[in-house]
Amino acid sequence: MPDIRILDKTATLAALRDLSDLFSETVRGGASMGYMLPFPPEDAEIYWCGVAEAVGRGDIVLLALEEAGHVVGSVQIGVAMPPNQPHRADIKKLMVHPHQRGRGLSRHLMDAAEREAAARGRSLLVLDTATGEPAEQIYEHLGWSRAGVIPGYALFPDGRPCDTTFYHKTLTL
Numbered sequence: 001m002p003d004i005r006i007l008d009k010t011a012t013l014a015a016l017r018d019l020s021d022l023f024s025e026t027v028r029g030g031a032s033m034g035y036m037l038p039f040p041p042e043d044a045e046i047y048w049c050g051v052a053e054a055v056g057r058g059d060i061v062l063l064a065l066e067e068a069g070h071v072v073g074s075v076q077i078g079v080a081m082p083p084n085q086p087h088r089a090d091i092k093k094l095m096v097h098p099h100q101r102g103r104g105l106s107r108h109l110m111d112a113a114e115r116e117a118a119a120r121g122r123s124l125l126v127l128d129t130a131t132g133e134p135a136e137q138i139y140e141h142l143g144w145s146r147a148g149v150i151p152g153y154a155l156f157p158d159g160r161p162c163d164t165t166f167y168h169k170t171l172t173l
């Protein structure tokens, strides 16, 4: 299995090219990740520069899956919570490069994200994902509970409406 590394701000900026390729290929592949087509690599770089800033502030923990010196997958833990939710974190933007899918890497990333969240004292994790997409099954197999679906919550990159399913998972600390 490839290594998973937590990237600080400097390491995030150093991996900008790989991260941007990962993200733009993922959006171009049709995943609902907050962005619309066309999604040029420059826009992906702007996105990751924002993530690097958030990592630097301590608002996001960025986990990167590395193979042969390149980042081929990532997931983020949003840990900036209001004072009344110190036990919670958001799992965001799980992605594996299209060339690396089907090898169990998403599970590897999610397991690492859960371990990291627990190590930071977060016992309740929340995420959302496009309804009817493969990721739903992944989360259900990993023990996440389905809270419900919001119809038409977002858009797919091509503009079609995208229902969104919300999940939660309680970790034993």
Ligand SMILES: CC(C)(COP(=O)(O)OP(=O)(O)OC[C@H]1O[C@@H](n2cnc3c(N)ncnc32)[C@H](O)[C@@H]1OP(=O)(O)O)[C@@H](O)C(=O)NCCC(=O)NCCS
Residues within 6 Å of the ligand: 026, 031, 032, 092, 093, 094, 095, 096, 097, 100, 101, 102, 103, 104, 105, 106, 107, 108, 128, 129, 130, 133, 134, 135, 137, 138, 141
């Ligand atoms: C969702 C995603 C992260 C899965 O990554 P992956 O590394 O290919 O997934 P894995 O190899 O770990 O597969 C995990 C399980 O999902 C299944 N699976 C993966 N892709 C699938 C697909 N396209 N269709 C059906 N099942 C699929 C696998 O068979 C496996 O099931 P199993 O453990 O019961 O055998 C990847 O497809 C991706 O980056 N998609 C675009 C972004 C996205 O949708 N992110 C999630 C929402 S934010």
